[in-house]
Amino acid sequence: MSKQFDVIVIGGGPGGYIAAIRAAQLGKNVACVDEWKNSAGGPALGGTCTNTGCIPSKALLQSSEHFDHASHHFADHGIAVKGLSMDSAKMVARKDAVVKQNNDGILYLFKKNKVSFFHGRASFVKAVEGAALTGAAQGYEIKVAGAAEETLLAQQVIVATGSTARALPGAPFDETQVLSNEGALALTAVPKKLGLIGSGVIGLEMGSVWRRLGAEVTILEGLPTFLGAVDEQIAKEAHKAFVKQGLKIELGVTVGEVKVAKKGVSVAWTNAKGEAQKLDVDKLIVSIGRVPNTTGLNAQAVGLQLDERGAIVVDGDCRTNLPGVWAVGDVVRGPMLAHKAEEEGVAVAERIAGQHGHVNFNTIPWVIYTSPEIAWVGRTEQQLKADGVAYKAGTFPFLANGRARALGDTTGMVKMLADASTDEILGVHIVGPMASELIAECVVAMEFRASSEDIARICHAHPTLSESTREAALAVDKRTLNF
Ligand code: NAI
Secondary structure, eight states: OOEEEEEEEEOOSHHHHHHHHHHHHTTOOEEEEEOOBOTTSSBOTTHHHHHHSHHHHHHHHHHHHHHHIIIIIGGGGTOOOSSOOOOHHHHHHHHHHHHHHHHHHHHHHHHHTTOEEEEEEEEEEEEEEGGGSSSOSEEEEEEEEESSOEEEEEEEEEEOOOEEEOOBTTBOOOSSSEEOHHHHTTOOSOOSEEEEEOOSHHHHHHHHHHHHTTOEEEEEOSSSSTTTTSOHHHHHHHHHHHHHHTOEEEOSOEEEEEEEOSSOEEEEEEOTTSOEEEEEESEEEEOSOEEEOOTTSOGGGTTOOBOTTSOBOOOTTOBOSSTTEEEOGGGSSSOOOHHHHHHHHHHHHHHHTTSOOOOOGGGOOEEEOSSSEEEEEEOOHHHHHHTTOOEEEEEEEGGGOHHHHHHTOOOOEEEEEEETTTOBEEEEEEEETTHHHHHHHHHHHHHTTOBHHHHHTSOOOTTOTTHHHHHHHHHHTTOOSOO
């Protein structure tokens, strides 16, 4: 006997679970299907973000930052620590507990919002019409395979199946020596030598965690430029800070054969000058991007259109080629960011309910949670040049900010870019302490199409890091007060 819903959401990550909650808030009868299992075989809602991404990586970043502070910075404050040690197993257990709180939190939210949860893998069976569906002319039959076998029916289906790590050809993930984000977050001991392929977001965040805990970290990056998508001035400043901390970053490399032995991994690579090199490490993290996850969805059974990368083809409103089928998050075009998936999930739920959901792709913030953090919104200086836009730039270094000095963290700057004639803010780029929090003000400003003068005239509390954003705005008009 099949169970009928108004909306079935496939995937319980940030895109899926948020879409399910929003649709339920709008009065829909909603089911969400997710197959992720915790170590006891139970449900682990929250997808990659909660289980092997944003949340566990931030837990480990926090632990490793505390250790780094105790090792290197407490002494500046007059705090002496004798016999400092790191229990990495305990650190990992804490991280697991944080993940579980988030998993359980989503289960609680489903109960609160009356979303029916099914633990298992969902796949399309067929499109159904008329008699099989009560109250709807057309819909879909979805099979759930898992702890309980179920057949579900709904007029509307939201696919939010996320993405999986892309493997290096010839070096499949074994998650003991060749690691994806999953294995990188499950290491229980600090590797002496750690190699990373790809100096993107995951490479830098994971490299930072394990370097702070004492690993010797080498990152091999294929592109000749460091963090090509980041504003050049900000990327340069970040590169300088990472190298100073001891991260070895090799740019413009070609990775060759990867040999996995009983103990350790050996990577043959060629440097930018074309010279053959070898990197021997205990563990290798491969972070060269992610691929949309549509395996097992049985998309062909209903004719759901995928592109050459395996992503579900959608329009600007997340509509697929099938009536009543939507897709959001990493499984569709656009940046693979949890908050972008959430925005799309909310907008789709609202469209299903007849409202006008909207996502502004121009104001999606980016954050790289390294130390210093890197965060930005809007266009970079190089993009403005390429687009032929006349702009003004203002920068303010944290070195001149009182709160940053008191914190003992004066690396980096805030950089604001504004239109040369209208003064509208076109982009804000930050490298430095708490950049992830500081960027929120800039996103709000850009959403409201503020000018740099607007930010310059707003009272910012003293002493705060946010004064640097105001000073960067003042710098656009060449009238900083503290620099
Ligand atoms: P990425 O796209 O950020 O970086 C991959 C890097 O690997 C690039 O710099 C690329 O040039 C390099 N690369 C690709 N192939 C290579 C090869 N064969 N040899 C050497 N270098 C190579 O991808 P990453 O770091 O794997 O992250 C995946 C996704 O997850 C990204 O879309 C990212 O936005 C998202 N993510 C976001 C986080 C955040 O918002 N803080 C945290 C972690 C992941």
